[in-house]
Amino acid sequence: MPERGSQQVHSIHSVNSLDLVKLTRVTPAIVQELDAPRPASSWGHLLLLFKNEVSLSYKEGKMFFCVLALLILCAFLWNYKGQLKISDITDKYIFITGCDTGFGNLAARTFDKKGFHVFAACLTESGSTALKANTSERLHTVLLDVTDPENVKRTAQWVKNQVGEKGLWGLINNAGILGVLAPTDWLTVEDYREPVEVNLFGLINVTLNMLPLVKKAQGRVINVSSIGGRLAFSGGGYVPSKYAVEGFNDSLRRDMKAFGVHVSCIEPGLFKTELSDPVKTAEKKLAIWKHLSPDIKQQYGEGYIEKSLDKLKGATSSVNTDLSLVVESMDHALTSLFPKTHYAVGNDAKTLWIPLSHMPAVLQDFLLLKQKVELANPKAV
Numbered sequence: 147m148p149e150r151g152s153q154q155v156h157s158i159h160s161v162n163s164l165d166l167v168k169l170t171r172v173t174p175a176i177v178q179e180l181d182a183p184r185p186a187s188s189w190g191h192l193l194l195l196f197k198n199e200v201s202l203s204y205k206e207g208k209m210f211f212c213v214l215a216l217l218i219l220c221a222f223l224w225n226y227k228g229q230l231k232i233s234d235i236t237d238k239y240i241f242i243t244g245c246d247t248g249f250g251n252l253a254a255r256t257f258d259k260k261g262f263h264v265f266a267a268c269l270t271e272s273g274s275t276a277l278k279a280n281t282s283e284r285l286h287t288v289l290l291d292v293t294d295p296e297n298v299k300r301t302a303q304w305v306k307n308q309v310g311e312k313g314l315w316g317l318i319n320n321a322g323i324l325g326v327l328a329p330t331d332w333l334t335v336e337d338y339r340e341p342v343e344v345n346l347f348g349l350i351n352v353t354l355n356m357l358p359l360v361k362k363a364q365g366r367v368i369n370v371s372s373i374g375g376r377l378a379f380s381g382g383g384y385v386p387s388k389y390a391v392e393g394f395n396d397s398l399r400r401d402m403k404a405f406g407v408h409v410s411c412i413e414p415g416l417f418k419t420e421l422s423d424p425v426k427t428a429e430k431k432l433a434i435w436k437h438l439s440p441d442i443k444q445q446y447g448e449g450y451i452e453k454s455l456d457k458l459k460g461a462t463s464s465v466n467t468d469l470s471l472v473v474e475s476m477d478h479a480l481t482s483l484f485p486k487t488h489y490a491v492g493n494d495a496k497t498l499w500i501p502l503s504h505m506p507a508v509l510q511d512f513l514l515l516k517q518k519v520e521l522a523n524p525k526a527v
Contacts, residue, residue, distance in 0.1 A: 244321030246273030248419035292348030302355035313363030330381040341383035364406035373499035415492030447522025
């Protein structure tokens with residue numbers, strides 16, 4: 147037994163010695179192989195990869211600067227295109243509705259100074275007289291109620307006799323009213339009727355009667371809508387009428403392209419005009435409140451009307467006061483070789499109302515409802 151164990155130990159030592167000898171022979175060979183210089187083809191492959199990477203980065207950078215240069219060029223050309231004007235305006239006739247006050251009044255005076263032949267439609271004799279006193283002999287006023295079909299037809303015939311074969315270069319549909327702004331369940335259909343009659347059917351009737359003259363001149367139609375035609379900020383007839391104006395404007399624009407007639411829509415934000423007089427708006431809302439049923443008053447609460455009128459006063463403190471911004475848009479739509487289809491006017495329109503109109507309804511509702519007065523007991527029905 148001891149001899150067998152000693153033989154095993156001797157055998158193990160012999161194996162280990164042999165392995166050690168082999169290892170000492172193999173290791174230098176491995177080291178030599180690892181330290182051996184790489185073939186030229188391997189270094190060439192790495193160099194080729196590096197060159198490709200650099201070339202790709204260069205191409206990407208070049209592509210980026212080319213795209214950036216193209217965008218800058220497009221922006222320049224777009225701006226330049228917008229500045230191109232028609233050559234002569236002194237032989238051109240334009241017709242503007244709603245010229246007693248506000249946008250229409252300022253537009254009539256501005257375009258008269260520029261040299262246009264202006265037909266200014268006023269609702270009242272006093273408005274007509276005041277406008278004549280501040281303008282040249284080129285400007286002519288006419289009394290017009292856009293809701294009276296016969297009045298509109300006679301006025302269109304009178305304009306036709308004045309312009310002759312030249313036709314009518316510009317039609318600016320500016321006349322409009324606000325009507326009652328109040329929650330929908332406070333109102334009757336009659337509360338909707340007046341703003342729809344003036345803002346929509348009056349505008350359509352004037353357009354249809356003047357359109358043959360505009361087509362003859364291959365001129366321009368400019369419809370004054372509102373941010374209320376893009377986003378419903380209140381109940382009442384004003385917003386539905388302006389939404390409808392937007393639809394009429396779009397269909398008219400497409401129908402008139404074949405005749406060379408440009409159709410534009412102006413969308414003012416909240417401006418300080420007689421239309422948006424906060425005192426008159428509050429009086430109309432209060433008059434509606436006084437005639438509401440006891441059930442409705444209970445649902446809204448006795449303090450609702452005072453709180454809502456306070457909010458109305460707060461909202462009117464941030465309205466735009468520079469009416470010339472709207473007239474400048476009218477001017478561009480009239481005189482540019484490439485008029486825009488839509489003009490959003492006013493800081494609030496550009497930064498709040500128009501962007502909000504493109505957002506999801508849930509976000510629109512959240513932001514607009516935050517501005518409303520909370521009802522006292524809406525479940526008391």
